[in-house]
Amino acid sequence: MASRRAPIAGRYTAEEVALAARNRGMPLEALRHELTPAGLHYLLIHFDIPPADASSWRLQFKGFFDKPFSISLEEIRRLAPTTLRVTMECAGNGRGQLSPRYPSVPWLEEGVSTADWTGVPLAALLQQGSLSPLAKEIVFHGADRGFDAGVEHHFARSLAVAQAMRDEVLVAYAMNGAPLPPQHGAPLRLVVPRWYGMASVKWLQAIEAIDGAFDGFQQARGYHFRRRADEKGEPCTLMRVNCLMVPPGIPDFYSRRRTVEAGKVALAGRAWSGSAPIARVQWALDGVWRDAVLAPARDLCWRGWSAEWPATPGTYELACRATDAAGNVQPLEAPWDLSGFGNNGVQRIQVTVRA
Numbered sequence: 001m002a003s004r005r006a007p008i009a010g011r012y013t014a015e016e017v018a019l020a021a022r023n024r025g026m027p028l029e030a031l032r033h034e035l036t037p038a039g040l041h042y043l044l045i046h047f048d049i050p051p052a053d054a055s056s057w058r059l060q061f062k063g064f065f066d067k068p069f070s071i072s073l074e075e076i077r078r079l080a081p082t083t084l085r086v087t088m089e090c091a092g093n094g095r096g097q098l099s100p101r102y103p104s105v106p107w108l109e110e111g112v113s114t115a116d117w118t119g120v121p122l123a124a125l126l127q128q129g130s131l132s133p134l135a136k137e138i139v140f141h142g143a144d145r146g147f148d149a150g151v152e153h154h155f156a157r158s159l160a161v162a163q164a165m166r167d168e169v170l171v172a173y174a175m176n177g178a179p180l181p182p183q184h185g186a187p188l189r190l191v192v193p194r195w196y197g198m199a200s201v202k203w204l205q206a207i208e209a210i211d212g213a214f215d216g217f218q219q220a221r222g223y224h225f226r227r228r229a230d231e232k233g234e235p236c237t238l239m240r241v242n243c244l245m246v247p248p249g250i251p252d253f254y255s256r257r258r259t260v261e262a263g264k265v266a267l268a269g270r271a272w273s274g275s276a277p278i279a280r281v282q283w284a285l286d287g288v289w290r291d292a293v294l295a296p297a298r299d300l301c302w303r304g305w306s307a308e309w310p311a312t313p314g315t316y317e318l319a320c321r322a323t324d325a326a327g328n329v330q331p332l333e334a335p336w337d338l339s340g341f342g343n344n345g346v347q348r349i350q351v352t353v354r355a
């Protein structure tokens, strides 16, 4: 079995820069929108965007179904639609802040966005094929193909049947009211709310019911929390509690350091958790924490927060931290993970206040 890439400390490599340019993040100022404009939604594309002809695309249902079938995009569009506003975050978000770090997309904190996804509940399609009682997992096969760690494969992920049957899991054909753009999975993708983004398979071409555990690369090898290279680890599933702040004031082009004017500075941001609703957001000035004001609670979508900072001239560090209703709270420092998964350490922003 091909081995993992060796960890890196220090400057980013040419490969990481190339991956970062292909897989761009959401500019943090877009946190001002609850619904991320489609062109600002972050992107994670492992291989190439596959060629896809919407008029001839068929989604196959195969394996442990009593009535295997295939369905065209047009037929799916004739079924009763559902639209959900969903916050999606890459499991690797924050990886680029760790040291040493795993050679992959070096997200700092921008691998998260929110979209309105329109499609049909997966459960309705599974019922149409009469899912066999022997089925244990549902595998979602993407059309994109390539190599990782020497293993050639289509991007594919699975869910346990009970997870796949949840009402909120969609087979989506539209994003923010328009047909899916190529980079977000046109013509069809899965959307699995509350889970890290890898579960939401793009360019969805086949749905396979199996009677065991899926052993595909992205399921069995990728997307596991590991402390050591020789352990199997725990699968990445629900998004950990996290929050971000709209960077205040104006940036320096190169360093991104912020400058704000003295006086009342409005701070704002958004918080999310896959496990439970957001219960609290705090913000800190040089490590002194206080409560932020929460906007109304949301379900599958991030929750807004705001605070007012009476800023006096000087240099400061701002931070923000969320807690969910299950009692999960963001750690002050990034949690260690060999692949840089699940980094929900608090965001810190350096600010200069001028008179």
Ligand SMILES: Nc1nc2c(c(=O)[nH]1)N[C@H]1C(S)=C(S)[C@@H](COP(=O)(O)O)O[C@H]1N2
Residues within 6 Å of the ligand: 041, 042, 043, 044, 045, 046, 047, 088, 089, 090, 091, 142, 143, 144, 155, 156, 183, 184, 185, 196, 197, 198, 199, 200, 201, 202, 203
């Ligand atoms: N077929 C396919 N689906 C995929 C991926 C991929 O590379 N291929 N990347 C996954 C990962 S890791 C993430 S974080 C989300 C990103 O979705 P977005 O690019 O629409 O934001 O798509 C997921 N679905």
Ligand SMILES: [Mo]
Residues within 6 Å of the ligand: 044, 089, 090, 091, 092, 197, 198
């Ligand atoms: Mo991801």
